[in-house]
Amino acid sequence: MRFVVCVKQVPDTTEIEVDEETGTIIREGVPSVLNAFDEFALNLAVELKNEVEEDVEIVALSMGPPQAKEALNKCLAIGADRAVLLTDMVFAGADTWATSVTLSRAIKNIGKTDIVFMGQEASDGNTAQVGPEVAAHMGIPQLTFVTEVESVNNSHVVAKKETDEGFVRIKCETPVMIACMPTPGFEPRIPNIREIMKAKKKEYQEWSHEDLGGDPSEYGLDGSESVVIKTYSPPPKGEGIIVDDEPEVAVKKLMDFFEDEGIL
Amino acid sequence: MPVWAIFKGGIMARTKLSDDRDLTEEQRLFKESLLEWAERNMPLDRVIKMNREGHPYPRELIKGLADLGVIMGTVPEERGGMGLTWKDQALIADIIGYIDPSIATAAGFMAVETGWGFTIDRHANDEIRKKYVQPAIRGDKFIGIATTEPGGGSDVANFKCTGEKDGDEWVLNGEKTFISGVEEAKQIGGGYWVNVRTGEKVPGAAHKNMTAFFVPIDSEGLTPTEPYDDAGRNSISTGGFIMEDVRVPEEYMLGEKDKGFYYTMEGFDNARILIGASAVGVTRRILEEAADYIKEREVFGSPLAKYEGIQFEFVERYTEMEASRLMVNKVADMQDTRYDEEGWAERSGKAKTYSPTEIAKWISMIKYKVPHLAKDTADDAMHWLGAAGYSSEYIFETAWRGVMSYCVGAEGGANIQKIVIGRETLGKDYVPYK
Ligand SMILES: Cc1cc2nc3c(=O)[nH]c(=O)nc-3n(C[C@H](O)[C@H](O)[C@H](O)COP(=O)(O)OP(=O)(O)OC[C@H]3O[C@@H](n4cnc5c(N)ncnc54)[C@H](O)[C@@H]3O)c2cc1C
Numbered sequence A: 001m002r003f004v005v006c007v008k009q010v011p012d013t014t015e016i017e018v019d020e021e022t023g024t025i026i027r028e029g030v031p032s033v034l035n036a037f038d039e040f041a042l043n044l045a046v047e048l049k050n051e052v053e054e055d056v057e058i059v060a061l062s063m064g065p066p067q068a069k070e071a072l073n074k075c076l077a078i079g080a081d082r083a084v085l086l087t088d089m090v091f092a093g094a095d096t097w098a099t100s101v102t103l104s105r106a107i108k109n110i111g112k113t114d115i116v117f118m119g120q121e122a123s124d125g126n127t128a129q130v131g132p133e134v135a136a137h138m139g140i141p142q143l144t145f146v147t148e149v150e151s152v153n154n155s156h157v158v159a160k161k162e163t164d165e166g167f168v169r170i171k172c173e174t175p176v177m178i179a180c181m182p183t184p185g186f187e188p189r190i191p192n193i194r195e196i197m198k199a200k201k202k203e204y205q206e207w208s209h210e211d212l213g214g215d216p217s218e219y220g221l222d223g224s225e226s227v228v229i230k231t232y233s234p235p236p237k238g239e240g241i242i243v244d245d246e247p248e249v250a251v252k253k254l255m256d257f258f259e260d261e262g263i264l
Numbered sequence B: 001m002p003v004w005a006i007f008k009g010g011i012m013a014r015t016k017l018s019d020d021r022d023l024t025e026e027q028r029l030f031k032e033s034l035l036e037w038a039e040r041n042m043p044l045d046r047v048i049k050m051n052r053e054g055h056p057y058p059r060e061l062i063k064g065l066a067d068l069g070v071i072m073g074t075v076p077e078e079r080g081g082m083g084l085t086w087k088d089q090a091l092i093a094d095i096i097g098y099i100d101p102s103i104a105t106a107a108g109f110m111a112v113e114t115g116w117g118f119t120i121d122r123h124a125n126d127e128i129r130k131k132y133v134q135p136a137i138r139g140d141k142f143i144g145i146a147t148t149e150p151g152g153g154s155d156v157a158n159f160k161c162t163g164e165k166d167g168d169e170w171v172l173n174g175e176k177t178f179i180s181g182v183e184e185a186k187q188i189g190g191g192y193w194v195n196v197r198t199g200e201k202v203p204g205a206a207h208k209n210m211t212a213f214f215v216p217i218d219s220e221g222l223t224p225t226e227p228y229d230d231a232g233r234n235s236i237s238t239g240g241f242i243m244e245d246v247r248v249p250e251e252y253m254l255g256e257k258d259k260g261f262y263y264t265m266e267g268f269d270n271a272r273i274l275i276g277a278s279a280v281g282v283t284r285r286i287l288e289e290a291a292d293y294i295k296e297r298e299v300f301g302s303p304l305a306k307y308e309g310i311q312f313e314f315v316e317r318y319t320e321m322e323a324s325r326l327m328v329n330k331v332a333d334m335q336d337t338r339y340d341e342e343g344w345a346e347r348s349g350k351a352k353t354y355s356p357t358e359i360a361k362w363i364s365m366i367k368y369k370v371p372h373l374a375k376d377t378a379d380d381a382m383h384w385l386g387a388a389g390y391s392s393e394y395i396f397e398t399a400w401r402g403v404m405s406y407c408v409g410a411e412g413g414a415n416i417q418k419i420v421i422g423r424e425t426l427g428k429d430y431v432p433y434k
Helices: A036-051 A066-078 A096-110 A130-138 A193-199 A247-260 B025-041 B044-053 B059-068 B086-099 B104-123 B126-137 B182-188 B260-296 B308-340 B356-385 B396-408 B414-426
Strands: A002-006 A009-011 A032-034 A057-063 A082-086 A115-119 A142-152 A156-162 A167-173 A176-180 A203-207 B142-146 B162-166 B169-180 B190-197 B210-216 B222-224 B238-249
Touching: A002 A036, A002 A096, A002 A130, A009 A066, A032 A036, A032 A066, A036 A057, A036 A066, A036 A115, A036 A142, A036 A176, A057 A066, A057 A096, A066 A082, A066 A193, A066 A203, A066 B025, A082 A096, A096 A130, A115 A130, A130 A142, A130 A176, A142 A167, A156 A176, A193 B025, B025 B059, B025 B086, B044 B396, B059 B104, B059 B182, B086 B104, B086 B260, B086 B308, B104 B126, B104 B142, B104 B169, B104 B190, B104 B260, B104 B396, B126 B142, B126 B190, B126 B210, B142 B169, B142 B182, B169 B190, B169 B210, B182 B190, B182 B222, B182 B238, B190 B260, B210 B238, B210 B260, B260 B308, B260 B356, B260 B396, B308 B356, B356 B396, B356 B414
Parallel strands: A002 A057, A002 A115, A057 A082, A082 A203, A115 A176, A142 A176, B142 B190
Antiparallel strands: A009 A032, A142 A156, A156 A167, B162 B169, B162 B190, B169 B238, B190 B210, B222 B238
16 A cells, blocks of 8 residues: 655744845745644554554655755654655746646656545645645545544545534545644654664655656646735734733723724 | 743744754754654753652653663664764754753763763673663663772772672672762663772772673662762762672673773763763753843843843853864764774774874863853853842753763863873873872
């Protein structure tokens, strides 16, 4: 059996600072990390691999600049068996459409895959589009907001998915794309030094657009359907009001405030 | 998070003083894993609490450290280690010092178990490796070093414990004092590298006839003494033991008979590198924690960090910390050439680039300098914070008491390091004693 886990390296959001003059994010010196949603997806894949009796190969797949190798190294340490980085100037500037075209072609290249694990979204773009688009390009079913994968065999997977009302358990045919949503309090596996050293010896490949075939214009900025007109951060919120009184007084103050503002 | 870290509009950006760009990809991952583990298992408030509560070191944390793979990483893979370089292990020691600035964790598991344990592994036979070294790597046993005696520690060659051969066994007698980890070894099992005299004392060459043995803590005739009530690094014990006709088999001899002194110097080198590295981490943590405070705390209408009286002291310590880090890197690089070479023989001077005594000089420089820097930085930080710095709510006084152990004597006193540095720079004729 084969699981492909798509991962993205993103700026560490806890470290982000905004240039006050231009309103844009300062990227220099900001460390990059593995997108937390993808890390969760990888953790689910590794857990599932440990549970099933059949041999499973986990392939970590990423599209990004050469530095994204670092995120893949981490995946190899956490438990991926091999890794592929799609790196090529031709891929640069891709929107979600071009990204999903690139990823789905790479997955086809990797070979027969039972489950494509993806994060529900990436913490930098937050579109949640790439996973479903990959499923569409591949012509396979998709499960989104998945918090747990219970079991898998040669034809089906059973997964738990979060909805507005609660959870649903779904049995679905494979191959399938599963977009994973971390549960509150989820603590990812911490790779130990032995695993990190072992990861160094695992197979790692870099592919360019030539490895995937097709015309360069289908990738990257040229292959993108959407155009970013402007990036800006929302104006900072005001200071806010802190009501710091005994409950009875505080509630009264709050109610008065709501009334004055016409909220109630 | 301390209340002062919250200010209008959000949470203050933490001061970070580490530069990752000179690390390898793997080293960056080690660092990430260790810091993530510490955030979950050993945040600063736990370090402070562990020091208040005292030894033995929490067992689950020994296991946790071992599972992470930080203990004895430099032992070759085929013998249960990871074959890490000294550069890797020094980085790990730095982060361990950063995580636990009381230095207890670095003392127990970097200097003692890794520095000395690695050396035990080199000179032990397979039985000791299998029964003690490998379980210690897995966190199931504690192994340590016992050179110091009631008569003193600096003059390593002037020791009184004895070993006499009786058939296939050796009978050991004497007392060892100020020994790290005795309570931990008692609790989870383990043993010590013990130096004894196995021949007549040679006038003018007291270091001759020193033989090293591995002695299990539960040996018959071995009685642990009352642990010391130390000033700091209280989460790991310092104790001692008396040996009365302790019998160990011939195979428990480490290396060759009468070569103990040379192995001991090798062990000190290995432990001192890791202490130098840990003290860099301790210093960095103290500076980061202090920076967060002095940037926020306003006195006479301005943050403390704006006053040169404080800012310049901070900057001086930071500069010394970075200089020390570079020195530790150099020493670790030198040490990597020492064990790289096939057929490297102790004190043969045949190492690839540097002779062992040359490496020892550099090791003594960091062993002398960096723990003092950590102690002085903690001292400064306590001044910068005022009453808050004096309270154990913050890490500074815990760190100050802990790193002091490496200034007064642990792994060799400051003056002993200076004697080594003097010998290697001015020449053997100027050794102050003989
Ligand atoms: C917390 C702690 C843990 C320890 N753990 C261990 C352990 O696990 N195993 C172990 O074997 N030992 C251990 N030690 C002991 C340590 O190795 C000794 O403290 C050290 O060797 C110094 O010996 P001493 O304390 O007997 O001091 P002494 O040898 O009595 O020296 C006292 C002072 O005189 C200075 N001095 C010595 N000779 C000279 C000279 N010629 N010229 C000028 N100054 C000189 C020394 O630097 C020192 O400051 C530990 C010590 C501490 C504090």
